Amino acid sequence: MIRIRYCTNCKTYTLKGICDKCANDTIINTPVKYAKDETVAKYRREIKKMTLG
DSSP: OOOOEEETTTTEEESSSBOTTTOOBOEEOOOOSSOSSOTTHHHHHHHHHHHHO
16 A cells, blocks of 8 residues: 655655655655645545556
8 A cells, every 4th residue: 555655854745765855765654634734635646546547
């Protein structure tokens, strides 16, 4: 299962194990599914598209 990951160095969300911006390791940090500040909505839609085909 693909999870949303978070880079603690540059504070960005990604789906990859290594951050594209700073090449740091990322940690699994899945926020609340539907939050008022939808900072990760793009990644949720991307995961949904990948799993549904």
